[in-house]
Amino acid sequence: SKHELLLAATYIEDARSGWKLSLHFDPSPRNLSYYLAFRSAWGKYLLYLVLAVHMALALFEEPALRTLQVNYLYPACVELFCVAFYVYRCLHLLSFTSHGWFWKDVKNLAVISVILLTIIDIVVFMGMKETGAVGGVRWSRPLRPLLMINIPESRQIRRAWRSVSRTLPDVAGTMVLFVLNLLLFALMAYKLFGSRGLKYANGRPYFSTYQDSVFDLYVLVTTANSPDVMMPALNASPPMFLFFVVFVLISLYLFMNVILAVIYNSYRKHLKKDVQTAVAARRLLMSRAFSLLGRGGAVLRDDYVRVMAVLRPEHGTQLVDILWRVLDPHGDGMLGERDLYQLADLLNVRVTEVKDRVTLLERLFPSCFNSRPAVLVRRVVRQRPFRLFFDLLIVVNAITIAVDADQAEWAFLAAFILEILLKMYAFGFREFFDKLWNMFDFVVIGGAFLISVVRASTGLQGNTLVLDVLLLFRCLRVVKLMDSVAIFRAVLRTIASFSRSIVTYGGVLFCVFYFFALIGMELFADRVMWAPFRPGRPTDCGDRLLKDTDFSRLQYCANNFNSLPAALAVLFELMVVNQWHVLADGYAAVTTQWARLYFVAFHLCCVVLLLNIFTAFILEAFILEF
Amino acid sequence: SKHELLLAATYIEDARSGWKLSLHFDPSPRNLSYYLAFRSAWGKYLLYLVLAVHMALALFEEPALRTLQVNYLYPACVELFCVAFYVYRCLHLLSFTSHGWFWKDVKNLAVISVILLTIIDIVVFMGMKETGAVGGVRWSRPLRPLLMINIPESRQIRRAWRSVSRTLPDVAGTMVLFVLNLLLFALMAYKLFGSRGLKYANGRPYFSTYQDSVFDLYVLVTTANSPDVMMPALNASPPMFLFFVVFVLISLYLFMNVILAVIYNSYRKHLKKDVQTAVAARRLLMSRAFSLLGRGGAVLRDDYVRVMAVLRPEHGTQLVDILWRVLDPHGDGMLGERDLYQLADLLNVRVTEVKDRVTLLERLFPSCFNSRPAVLVRRVVRQRPFRLFFDLLIVVNAITIAVDADQAEWAFLAAFILEILLKMYAFGFREFFDKLWNMFDFVVIGGAFLISVVRASTGLQGNTLVLDVLLLFRCLRVVKLMDSVAIFRAVLRTIASFSRSIVTYGGVLFCVFYFFALIGMELFADRVMWAPFRPGRPTDCGDRLLKDTDFSRLQYCANNFNSLPAALAVLFELMVVNQWHVLADGYAAVTTQWARLYFVAFHLCCVVLLLNIFTAFILEAFILEF
Ligand code: NA
Structure with a gap:
């Protein structure tokens, strides 16, 4: 029947594209048509547009670039529209999937939670603004990336995200060991150097408190304060330098490599499982399609042509014929279950119908x-x-x-x-x-x-x-x-072959950046003000507490959290790691010492975890390629 | 016969320990006894001692620590003694191996070349000194590590060294591509920023020449000048920041990871081949031992006991008996060729004979x-x-x-x-x-x-x-x-299980450090003088050209090449990478701009190549462990 044909085509298309949603609803004609509407291209692109608008709101919300500053009501209203669209999508999803699945799926719960929290946040914030109360904070904003990760359309990003979150338990033991190692070395450094009254070249006291010792040695593991942190000891007594050599060898070259190795191992393990799950889901979808299309244990040519007409109406008879011949190489006029499996892969191959060779x-x-x-x-x-x-x-x-x-x-x-x-x-x-x-x-x-x-x-x-x-x-x-050049071509092709996955990791990176940027804007907005860059003549970036610090000497006033682009730029600099302690110490100077935690947290999440997983991905991609 | 027994025991011992030399000589009684003397423990330790003394000479040769300074004749004489010992070892080796093999083996040729060059160097240097000529340079000194790598006793270090040198051709294409990419971005940066008259925070001109642009962007790939290199552009026109974002994403996150991946791939490939070669050599040795010991296609128990008495005279009858039972599980009283193979592995297992359980x-x-x-x-x-x-x-x-x-x-x-x-x-x-x-x-x-x-x-x-x-x-x-804690124990055991290989990489690292240290001492000795560390009050380290540079502002005077320990400390700091451009620019200021090449070369050899291979080793070790 027509419904069965459509259903089979849907299963095959889902097997091809990797959607698993069609496994989670009762395939009645009504549900199927709702699902096809949900999965349609316009729905997808509209959702992407709404998400983009929603994320971009941070450009107009306080703190914003002066040129983009608007009354807080405008972005709040736009956000409510976005939320309304998400609610509509959820209701649409709920309209055809089984309720048992919908309310058990973590992704749906995450989306609904974010929707609720956002509404509460907007209402509370508006109320506070209108009644003139001070200190309103739009605390739900950093949650926005959760929407991006948890919508059914972002399977790729979610897969990369999963490889991050599932690596955590595997790497936790090594990380804790690393922290203990750091605490122990900090204790030694504090005892060895703290009581000697030494100072850094910029006049800061040298390992004078235990907290500072821990922080300075952590910064050394990121290599950002080398060799400055070694110079006072080296000058006071050259053999003391060996302390840093031992520390760096163990903490940087051993531990950081072991952490990478553990992450890589975990990545490989989960990749294998992921592939197995995907293959199983595809098998299930294709066997459902087979049971719909097959008569007497095989799909006949007529049924194949009919389902292809639904699946790929734009394909000509020639192409449909070629595909059939690939699927049925023996030419016995029927496809077994295994033969049909190949169709999902085959449809992913880009085929150009050469209609005219004459230029x-x-x-x-x-x-x-x-x-x-x-x-x-x-x-x-x-x-x-x-x-x-x-x-x-x-x-x-x-x-x-x-x-x-x-x-x-x-x-x-x-x-x-x-x-x-x-x-x-x-x-x-x-x-x-x-x-x-x-x-x-x-x-x-x-x-x-x-x-x-x-x-x-x-x-x-x-x-x-x-x-x-x-x-x-x-x-x-x-x-x-x-x-x-042939060698270059080989390398470039390899890189190009996994460029799509690289973009996916870019999506995860953007989520982490957005999250940290919005938190950073709440914490540090307008603490450091931009000042003209005047080589050789440091300014205090609008705060006397920054006078004579490395932050002002290096003229980092532009590295502030006073707008989304500025905050993203700061986070990018933090990702490159170098001089991050100068930024951290600058913001600690204008707020409290606890500000350092924000920077350490970003380093751990973005550099230690995310960039290492990206390295693991590249390593594995290269191994699979060669 | 006694000779055959000794020969078989030698083959088995070589198969156990991984020596392959016994495959390269005619096993006459005379050659065998020479070989056993060559392979003996005292010969090995004496060689290590001589090597250590030889390497340590750099402590006493100019430039030396003031307390260790001696007349140049003393170290030269000691070096001649060391060279005499190497000559004796070469002659010893030549006395029993076939000449065809000896003169074809690259290792022997390398050792002999270094010996000859060292003698020429010493003679020329002494001649120049005695005739009062100026500018004598002990140019053969950086070659000393080649001795360490090429003696037959340093199989482990050579293996690690091989994994470095064999990776080079594999990674060359990617490296050249990386350099081209760098040159292209430098061209863009030079064009974009060079004509705007911008300056760094410390007053240096910003991308004012193409050479400086290349160097500054290379430093950015090592992350050492981030975010300082971005600040002038960010302040002059915020969108310019995107140039650096694109550059860092491509050059640091993509290329550096691809280079690691290529190195890792190459490492895996060569490791596989290495293992196959080692297994083949071991098989050959054991089959030779079998053909000596076996009678009628099998080794009888009596012959086994006799060879064990030669091989392990310290083992008691009980232990010899246990080993037999492991080799001959069926108890048919004879060992086939395959059974005997296991003996080489079995002898590597540490066995403690518990003689007395009573405390x-x-x-x-x-x-x-x-x-x-x-x-x-x-x-x-x-x-x-x-x-x-x-x-x-x-x-x-x-x-x-x-x-x-x-x-x-x-x-x-x-x-x-x-x-x-x-x-x-x-x-x-x-x-x-x-x-x-x-x-x-x-x-x-x-x-x-x-x-x-x-x-x-x-x-x-x-x-x-x-x-x-x-x-x-x-x-x-x-x-x-x-x-x-159980998790910590697991991680520590894994690390401990490959600690021996880590030490081997330490040996390779030492060779590279020694090589670069001695070259650095020739190039930069006494260019930068130590000066007391006075926080907040920079000195010029004995050279006016360093006044107002970052080098003197950060008080890096102790980072000089005025003695071997100081040079090694500088190289260690260069290995940690951070601020290496300040060191490079400092030495460029007191010599010529070409001094930067020394620092770039060290970064490429030590960080890009060696440390990445170490990472590859850790990754592979972890994968094989789990
Ligand atoms: Na750095």
Whole structure:
């Protein structure tokens, strides 16, 4: 029947794309149509849009950039609209799934909790604002990333997130051991150096309290205060240096590597389980599809054609036929359960139906296209020397860019445009744009050409943004060279092959950044004020407590939490780790010593855990690749 | 015959220990006896001693610590003695191995080259010194580590070294790609920022030349100048910050992880091959031993006993019997070739012959030992609460140490001594000292007791060295707690199980450090002079060119190359990476800009290559463990 066909197509499509939701509802026609509406592309993109708007609200909420500052009511109202949309999505989900599953699934509970907390938060905050009470805090805002992680559409991000959260118990023992090791060394350092009255080069007392000793040694494990932390001891008594050598060898080179190894091990273990779960779910979906389509233990060709018409209405008969032949290599006219399994994988393979190999030019001007000079040009373009010549030209161009020989630029641009045109002519548009490198070339050269023309025709000179973009476009030409060398190509292809997963980790990273940024904005907004950067003449960033600290000496006033972009920039700097203790000590100076905890927590979450898991991911991806 | 027995025993012993040299000579009685002399323990230890003396010469050669400075003739003469010893070892090796093998083996050629170069260097240097010529350089000194790597005795270090050198070709492509990426970003940065007239917080011009741009971005990949390198751009125009974000994401998080992944992959590949080679060599040795011992395709028990008497004269008949039973589980009285293979592994298992289970006290005072209170005490000691009580006591002691409650120390010391005595009494000396933790306890508590007694009896108060050691001994007690928690124990055991390999990597690291230290001493000795550390009042370290640089502001005068220990300390700081550009710029200021190359080369060799291989080793060790 039509319903069964649609249901089978849904199961197959879910097996292909990795959705597991269709396993969790009773497949009545009503439920199925609700589910298909839920899973539809417009629903997905609308949800992404609402999420993006919701996350972006932090740009307009206090503290905001001065140019983006609006009355608090606007973002609050927009947030209520977003929440209303989430409620609608939840109700939609609830309308077709079984209630038993819905209320047991942690993801749904998380979304509903965040929705409730957000509503409470907004109402309380509005109430406090309207009654003029002081100290209203929008405390639900850091929870927003939870929505991003827990919606059914973000399977990929959730998978990366799971690999983070499931690694935690495995690595906990090693982490605690590391902390104990740190506490012990801090005790020794405090006893060894604390009573000698030594000072750092900047005048700070040296290991004068136990808390400072713990913090300074933790910073040393992140290498951020090396070798400054060793200098007073080295100067007072050179053998004391050995204390730091032993500490660094054990804490940095041994423990940090062991933590990475434990994380890697745990990652591998869970990856295996993940793959097994995914395969099992796919099997289940495909066997359901089989039981719907199969007659007498096999799927007949007619049923296959009918389900493909529902599944891929855009596929031509030819393509459907080719797929059938792949699925049924023996040609006995029927598919067993195992044969059908392959369909889910097969649909993931990108197939281009080559409808016309004749290029546009050939069709329009056949005689000219097939004349001898034209054929010769096409042959030359396809040969190696042509490519080498333009590679050489790029190198020469890079040198002229480096030595500011701008007058040659038009010639180079013309040459590269000619290259593109020749290639288009020789390979045809379709084949030309099928290659990513050609696309890249087209954008970079075309962009540079456009900007140059606009500049020349309007006589713009001082517009730095246009100039900067043009300059970047010029420099980026060099990237094309990397495709010319075989080893580079191999490395780049490997990286490209897991670029999608890298983007997924970027999503997890964004969630962590957003969470910490909003907390940091609540804690530290307007504690450090921006001040003009004046090399050699430090300012106190609007707080006398920062006078004569490394924070003000290094002119870190721009590293503040006074808006979302600024906070994200600070967190990025913290992720790179270096000088994070200067930032931490700066914020500790203008608030309390407890402020250091925020920075340590971010380091542990982002660097020790997340970046190590990313390393584990790259390691495993490379091993699976080779 | 006796010779055949000795030869078989030699093959088996070589298969056990991993020597492969016995495969490379004609096994005549004369050659065999020479080989056994070459492989003997005294020969090995004498060689180690000579190597240690040779390496230590750098302490006395110029530049040396003032207290160790001697006339250049003394170290040169000692070095000649060392070289004479190496020549003797080479001749010894040549006396029994086949010449074809000797002159083809790269290791022997390396040793002979270093010997020749050292002799030439010494003669030339002495000649120049005696004739009063200036500028004599002992350029052969950095080659000394090659001796350490290439002697037949350092198989382990060579294996680690091989894993470094064989990784190079695999990682070269990625490294070149990384460098190109760096050069491209440097070009962009130079174009974007160079013409804006920006300055760093310390007044240095910002991306003002292409060379500086490359160096500054390379330093950023090592994270050492973050976020300082971003601050001028961030202050001048916040969106410029994105340039650094993109650069860091690609160069640090992507490329550095890919380099680690490539190194890890290469390490795994070569490890597999290494193991296969070692197994093949062992098989060959054991099959030779079998063909010597076997009669009619099997080794009889009598022959086994005879060869064991040569191989392990110290083993009792009981132990030899047990080993036989393991090798011949069916009890058919003969060993096949495969059975014999196991002997090589079996001999590596540490076996303790328990000759007497009766403790000393039991033998001396049997009635007292077996009285009811004595039995009760022994039972209590073996129980969990006893252990928990003393664990708690350690925690309390750690707190008293932290809060300087020194008056309680004698009580704690007495308690811990009592614990040790009770344990010795309950378990017997032998069983007590069989456990590493008990040994540790004995040394830490016994040492603290001894020092305390000496201090109390002689009334010493101001001796800081004694006090420091005592203090460290006190703090180290806490380490014992780690054995009490199961998770910690698991991690510590894993680490302990590959501690021997870690020491091997330490050997390779020492070779690299020694090499770079001696080159650094030739290049930079006495360019930076030590000056007293005066917090808040920078000095110029004896060179006006350093005035107002970060090097002098941070008071890095002690980071000089004026003696071997100082140079090693600087290299250690470079290995930890942070602030390495301040050191590099300091030495560039007092010499030339090319000095930066030395520091970059060390970073590439030590951090990018060696430390990543160490990480690969830890990763693989963990995977094989679990
Ligand atoms: Na650093």
